[in-house]
Amino acid sequence: MTVLGPAAPRQLPYVAPLPLSAVRFDPASLLGSWQELNAAATIPHCLDNIRRTGVLENFSRLTEADPPGKFEGFWFADSDLYKTIEAIGWEMGRSGTGQWAEVLAEVADLLERVQEPDGYLNSNIQGTEGKERFGHLEQSHELYCAGHLLQAAVALHRGGGDTRILAIARRVADLIVNALGDELPLIDGHPEVETALVELYRETGDESYLRAAELQVERRGHQTFTGGFGPPYYQDHLPVREAVEATGHSVRQLYLAAGVTDLYLENGDESLLKAMEQLWDSAFGSKMYLTGGHGSRHRDEAYGDAYELPPDRAYAETCASIAALQWCWRMLLATGQARYAEEMERSLFNAIAASMASSGTAFFYSNPLQLRTGHDGSSEDAPSERLPWYDCACCPPNLARLLASLHGYAATSDASGLQLHLLSAGTFTADALTAVVESGYPWDGDVLVTVSGQGELAIRVPAWATGATLTVTGATVLVEPEPGAYLRVSCEDGATVRLSLPLTPRLIRADERVDAVRGCVAIARGPLVYCIEQADLPDGVLVEQLRLAASVPITEERVPDDLTPVRLRLSAIARPLETDLYAAYQPDLPAGTPITVTAIPYHAWANRGPGAMRVWLPLS
Amino acid sequence: MTVLGPAAPRQLPYVAPLPLSAVRFDPASLLGSWQELNAAATIPHCLDNIRRTGVLENFSRLTEADPPGKFEGFWFADSDLYKTIEAIGWEMGRSGTGQWAEVLAEVADLLERVQEPDGYLNSNIQGTEGKERFGHLEQSHELYCAGHLLQAAVALHRGGGDTRILAIARRVADLIVNALGDELPLIDGHPEVETALVELYRETGDESYLRAAELQVERRGHQTFTGGFGPPYYQDHLPVREAVEATGHSVRQLYLAAGVTDLYLENGDESLLKAMEQLWDSAFGSKMYLTGGHGSRHRDEAYGDAYELPPDRAYAETCASIAALQWCWRMLLATGQARYAEEMERSLFNAIAASMASSGTAFFYSNPLQLRTGHDGSSEDAPSERLPWYDCACCPPNLARLLASLHGYAATSDASGLQLHLLSAGTFTADALTAVVESGYPWDGDVLVTVSGQGELAIRVPAWATGATLTVTGATVLVEPEPGAYLRVSCEDGATVRLSLPLTPRLIRADERVDAVRGCVAIARGPLVYCIEQADLPDGVLVEQLRLAASVPITEERVPDDLTPVRLRLSAIARPLETDLYAAYQPDLPAGTPITVTAIPYHAWANRGPGAMRVWLPLS
Incomplete structure (x- = not known):
């Protein structure tokens, strides 16, 4: 059975993602071990904490005629649930587990019962007296939460064959499509729904979702949001084709960029890609930490000026690095350029990996590059150790959904063959050939690939790998290994390719x-x-x-x-x-x-x- | 007529402030010119903006049976008015001006009409439906605003002979005294009222105000405030005798420290002074900018960890440097030690002076030590240029009240004679002797003092002034000039003292x-x-x-x-x-x-x- 992964473009401008079912990381590899830990510890921990903090209760209380209690947690807490069930969807696709069938049924029951006849579904707005739907999109996160539901539905459909939550999500999306038809400049203060709508279009083929995503992108940048944070915080200061400096709340910036790139991947509007390339240069060329962290300011969780990158007060939110990886993946699909995969690897092995404890059940939200002697770690935004959970719990389930789908970001294919972007032991299958990779990477630098079938194999040589060497049998070298580029070999069935990367400190x-x-x-x-x-x-x-x-x-x-x-x-x-x-x-x-x-x-x-x-x- | 200045201790542990009427800066001196600019431009500008932003209207609407409109501005906007009339009080004492009699009468009318029979007075609480007095002191700033009214009343009484606003302030203070008698842990999230109550005690002799200040200080640090910012933000994490690391919101920390020191100056509790000396070492020894700015974090306007002092994201709020100067002044009165005057001079000539444009009508709120090429100055908290006013307008009127009373921080006396702490051309009179200072300081390093009367003259030699030289006539040198200490000379009538400070860059x-x-x-x-x-x-x-x-x-x-x-x-x-x-x-x-x-x-x-x-x- 083919299981599509995160971001499955229909138009495929350059290279196509491999289905999740065509990739398997060796569980003994570092990336594979993180996926195992995620399944064994992080996803259950997220489920426990979602229940403990009242996220499910926020829905279940609304199934009563006179809802008891009140909404608990941050107003966007629905998204904690959605990201967790998205992780479950990918994990089902990865391992075939059925262990969470009961909780998924419980969630589907709740969502069906709470969803209004016209499709509206948001436990904060529905469960808080005086709140009006779409009444304060600057802060309400309604489309943000909806977007995470859409993404969860896509993951559960791809990975677990779910149709109930997909139906719920489509009703939500249909309502957004209808509401967006109004004259209202209906966009969300927190971008997220853009990429979700594109993904739902990909999964369902319903072009109204793609058009809705287009509207979200085109309506942004016209200074709709004039509240206390100011338009740049929401990336609402300039239209996306002009807003080419990474600005404002970093997670919002990066989710928006991923959504714009998704849109380009479907509509082929080169002006969008050009703007994204400029924006990428700004973010990754002058505002990124060495670890792949993004966002140097605790205040407003924002990008600072270019080169303003303090290691001690690095905010470098986990969600920002995850969003950056998702954006880079889309830029890679759009262009096939190694630099995007290079930055995926940087953030994955450093900022993202650092956010999780070795137990898989404690997390950093901000990821500083320096902690001083005598640091006051009493504040949740700059603790001295990872915490089991956060009042604003966006990061842990975001990590869970990334790790469960991580193998989906490792390799691509095109007409000529297979491209390996994230180096890891595992098995990677394109149409014409399968590559079995043996390696202790990143601890060891030797990457041995055995090919079955035949075609072209491309392997990314990291930019730091000066002096990398290559030996092949049964294959012809088309492009020798050069740092920051892809080596290319034309393989016969049974070919072996040994890439040796120098790991000199x-x-x-x-x-x-x-x-x-x-x-x-x-x-x-x-x-x-x-x-x-x-x-x-x-x-x-x-x-x-x-x-x-x-x-x-x-x-x-x-x-x-x-x-x-x-x-x-x-x-x-x-x-x-x-x-x-x-x-x-x-x-x-x-x-x-x-x-x-x-x-x-x-x-x-x-x-x-x-x-x-x-x-x-x-x-x- | 004797006009007392800011902080006029009754017990005088070490050195006594000179009355404002005993000091005059030469208007051509740098400090004198700032006072002239303040009177001519800044105070009128503050009055204009207070009216423009609705601060007076917040009161006048409450004089109607059915108040029209609603409260405008931040909930602590009353304090903008109080700080401005405090500036007027000091300026009346300085220059004898009567130009603001009309506006003072208008303010007194308004306050009298709005003040409730039991003395309560706060235009935000009184003017906002559903708000309850003293119901949310963590954030309400009610005692903070009351404190600024008390300080204004003291200044207007000392400088302008006002009794109407003093009577209003006493009714407010009496209400606080009564409320504080309750079992409630009634303290304010923003310290300010402590020093104000001590000053009102000094001005009226009513010891109940001193006891109220004592209660405020002793009740602090017991984690009353558990809201989102956390107790350290409010300096409520540890009792003041244990909270010896500068922590949390820097203005709050420094106002609290000034209040605790004021309390020591009256009750002589050495444990308070000891704690303040430790706290001072933390703040000035590891958390202060070279310019005398305090508070390195934009987030929470807070002190950071020790040595966390980024020049680009320095918050260094103008109010923090003003508060630091006020605290140093009290430490100087308590100990006579040069280091406190040294830090007053540092902040005054650098962070504080930088906050005001040469026009006297535009201001920085934060005072960074670096602005990058390409800086995004669109946010009010980090603009690229001084702004005419701020939504949160605490700093401009704070500057006005400091400058109007600045000569009160320049010199002290004790039984032996006169001590000059801030070097400036001007005239300084203690009981037994008058010093006329001629100098182009800080542009020139020669300080020529001509003494009439007789007694001991002490002049602070700045810590950077290695190689300072002294020539005297008609005087005996008791202590030669050493950097960071006071030179001391015993003067006959007509003595001249020439101190030459090396200004080598x-x-x-x-x-x-x-x-x-x-x-x-x-x-x-x-x-x-x-x-x-x-x-x-x-x-x-x-x-x-x-x-x-x-x-x-x-x-x-x-x-x-x-x-x-x-x-x-x-x-x-x-x-x-x-x-x-x-x-x-x-x-x-x-x-x-x-x-x-x-x-x-x-x-x-x-x-x-x-x-x-x-x-x-x-x-x-």
């Missing part, structure tokens, strides 16, 4: 306009950014005292079967702490004491209790 | 834990921090391209009668802009092109249109 610097990390370097190995945690330092030495010499060798320490199987060891200097906040400039500072320090992958930080951490390390 | 560095300015220096001359603005750079060179050599000489350029009479000239390098946000580390970067640049005093920035600016400049 390396130092990275930032454009000097990133003032916040001036004079610092970061350590990386392959796609993984590393960090230094207080837990690995000797007593009496603070993370803040460390200075690196750029010329110092970095050695690897293997710790098999550990959360951090490859650690890095290097020499550093521990400088004495200073006493004056400001002092007369003097060129020579005390040298400090040599020590040896251990760096661990950033994504594994904060799994050993709270403590200081740095990604960017000052040079001595 | 100097480079400043920050503690390396201030990551955000690593590898940078700031330029200062005397008490003034300098900056480089885009307006002074040649075409085609961006502020972001500049690199300094620490060894380069800095020369002075005199521009008499200009907003910036002393500019600094120095050589720099303009580095080419980079193209990659992140790249492999390489030790050698392109050298760049030598250019000569001009630095101007930070406080004068953004008077030539919007443009990039930096205080902290990278070394090459």
Whole structure:
């Protein structure tokens, strides 16, 4: 049975996604292990917390003639449920599990009973006295919640064969289509429904949903929203073809961009793609953290100015990195360019991976690149450790739906053959050929591909992989491996392709306009950014005292079967702490004491209790 | 006639403020010129805007049986009025002006008519259906607004001989005293009333106000406020004797600290002073900007972690620097220590002065130390230029009340004689002696004091003034000038004291834990921090391209009668802009092109249109 994955374009401008059913990550691979953890721990944890925080009760109370109690949680809490059942849909498609049939039936029952005859469905608006439907779209998140229902319905239909929730979602979508026919500038303060409507069009073939998505995109940017946050917060300051600087609330910006790109993938309007390419350059070229985090401001959860990228107050919301990955995937489908896959990998292995504890049941919402000694972690927006849940719980179920569908983002096909974008052990099948990948990536750099069938195989060579080498048998090399591009080989049945990526630890610097990390370097190995945690330092030495010499060798320490199987060891200097906040400039500072320090992958930080951490390390 | 100034302690633990009537700044001095500008432009501008934004109408509508319209503005808008009439009170004491008699009578009429029989007075609570007095003190600002009324009444009584507004304020204070007798943990989310109650006690001698202030202070820190911001935001997380790290909303923190210190100044409770000294070390030793700005986070307008001091996203609210100055003044009265006066001068000449345009009618609310090329200045919290007014208009009238009473913060006396803390041309009279100061400070470093009468004269030598020299006639030097301490001379009638402060431009560095300015220096001359603005750079060179050599000489350029009479000239390098946000580390970067640049005093920035600016400049 063919199971389509997230974003399944009908028009396919450049490369086509593989069906989920044509991809399987090796469960022992890092990406595969995250999917297993997601199924075993994160999805059940989300379901527990959705029930605990009253999200289901928000619906069930409305099935009574005189609803008891009141709506609980944030006004967009419906979306927590929708994202969780979307995760279940993808997970059913991945593993064939039927373990959540009962809860899905419960949800379908509730939604059917609460949905109004004309299709309206929103437990906050319906369950709160005085609230009027579509009366305050600037903040109400009604289309946002509807969009997540649509996406859940698409996932459940693709992955689980569901038709009940799809029918509910179509009634919601039909109502939106009708409402959008009005003269009202009916758009939502939080973009999300755009990509959902396109996906529902793809799943049903009903073109009214595509037209509704078009209207959402075209109506945006005309300063409909004049409230306290100001139009840029909502990306409502300029029409999408002119709004080419990443601006405002970062998750909204990135969901909108994914929706616009989805629209391009169906209507082929080149002016949309051009704007998205410019916007992408702004976001990924001047406003992205080294870890693939987006959004440098806690205030308004917003993008800052270009190069305003403080590691300590990085907001870098988990949802923003997920949205960025979803957008990059669509840009990749539209263009086939390696840079989009490169950034998917960056965010996946760093910002996104860091958001989840090794248990799969605790999460970061913001993903800073530095935690200071003495950090006040009492606020939910900047805790010192991952929390089991959040009052605003958008991130955990977003992570669940991404991980359950992650194999859908790994590879594509076109007329000539198969393209591998995310390197992982697993099996990837296009029409004409199947690639079985064996690799310990990202811990090891050797990627061995065995091909059955025949055709062209393209493998992305990461931009950092200078010196990558290739050996093939039964295949002809069309394009040699070059960093940041695809190697291409023409394969006979039984061909083997061995790509060896050099994983030598390396130092990275930032454009000097990133003032916040001036004079610092970061350590990386392959796609993984590393960090230094207080837990690995000797007593009496603070993370803040460390200075690196750029010329110092970095050695690897293997710790098999550990959360951090490859650690890095290097020499550093521990400088004495200073006493004056400001002092007369003097060129020579005390040298400090040599020590040896251990760096661990950033994504594994904060799994050993709270403590200081740095990604960017000052040079001595 | 003796006119007392702001903060007139009855117990006087260490040094006593001079009455306002015993001090006059030379109007040609920098501080004196700001006072003249304030009287001529800022106070009238505040009055115009208070009327324009409906602050007076909020009261006048309540004089009608069926109030028309609705309350306008933020719920604490009453305080805009109170701070403005406080400024008028001090200005009347300073200059003897009677020009605002009519508006004061109008205000007194309104307040008398709106005040309820039991003394309650708050145009938001009284003028908004469904709001209950003292029902939501976490956010309502009722005691905050009351505090500003009390402070206005004290200023109008001291400076203008007013008794009507004092009577209104006493009725408000009496109601608070009675309400505070309840079992309720009645404190305000925004500290302010503490210092106001102490000042009203000082002005009236009514000890019930002092006890009410004591209750406010003692009740704080018991986690009364559990709302969305969390207790630290309100400094309600720990009792004041334990809350020794500067935390939460910075203006609230600093007003509270001023109030606690005021309480110490009256009740002599050493445990309060000890806590304030620890808190002061936290705030001024690890959380203060070089300009004397406080509060590094836009989110929650809050102090960040220690050393979290980004120049670009500095919030550094004008009100916070004003509150910091008011707190330092009280610490100075309590201890006589130079460091408190040093920090008053820092904030006054830099953060506070920068908040006002040269016109006196436009203002910064936040005071960043860096504005990037391409900065999005569309948000009121981070505009590229000073704005004429703000929706949340706390800062402009706060500045007006500070400037009108500024001479009250300049000098003190004790049994032995006179102490000069803020260096400025002017006349300063203690019981036994008068000092006439002639100086072009801070543009020039010579301070010539001519003494009539006899006694001890102490002059603060700023901490940066290494190499200051002293010549006296008719006086005996008791303590030679040392940076960061008071020189002391015993004067005969007619003595002259000439202190020469070296104003050689100097480079400043920050503690390396201030990551955000690593590898940078700031330029200062005397008490003034300098900056480089885009307006002074040649075409085609961006502020972001500049690199300094620490060894380069800095020369002075005199521009008499200009907003910036002393500019600094120095050589720099303009580095080419980079193209990659992140790249492999390489030790050698392109050298760049030598250019000569001009630095101007930070406080004068953004008077030539919007443009990039930096205080902290990278070394090459």
